[in-house]
Amino acid sequence: MPKPKRHLFVCMQQRPPGHPRGSCGAKGCNEVFDEFLFQAQQRNTFEEVAITASGCIGPCGMGPNVLIYPEGVLYSGVSRADVAEIFDKHILGGEVIERLKAPADVW
């Protein structure tokens, strides 16, 4: 693909059940990732938006974590229900969604 206008990373870190750090995997990142791919398909954005699975981004207890560059905005506690809004407002519209932003002390 050409250099994307925005690049979304979804943390896909898995840890065993009961692990003290928790993980985005245990909090539902898989369905969040799938929903981003589905929404990209619906909007046919493959030439301008990259969506990539990533390893651990850091604040595991607040996952699922989703990071958007070039802005470097981290969204935490993202659910499948938030994905269309993130896609339309931020990825396509450039508007940061304050309600979903990770707290300043973790990012």
Added chain:
Amino acid sequence: MPKPKRHLFVCMQQRPPGHPRGSCGAKGCNEVFDEFLFQAQQRNTFEEVAITASGCIGPCGMGPNVLIYPEGVLYSGVSRADVAEIFDKHILGGEVIERLKAPADVW
């Protein structure tokens, strides 16, 4: 960690030997990733530079691929011997290394 000054993603995609797309895994991304972590440790940059493993970034045949944000610069064919230079010149110095940049038709 606080929001990093630069965020480096190393593609860690693995595919079986002989797979027609190849993979960064087959081209040595593991030792490139380890070397970035080692160089970060040497420079004690954990508060300002994030280093994250990622899934497939795209141009598998040219790997190992390393992507740096917020600039969105993709380096391809990165070897362990290139890591210290990328760290000092680009990650810490902000200078893009033209010789390692992926061709414009793939990024």
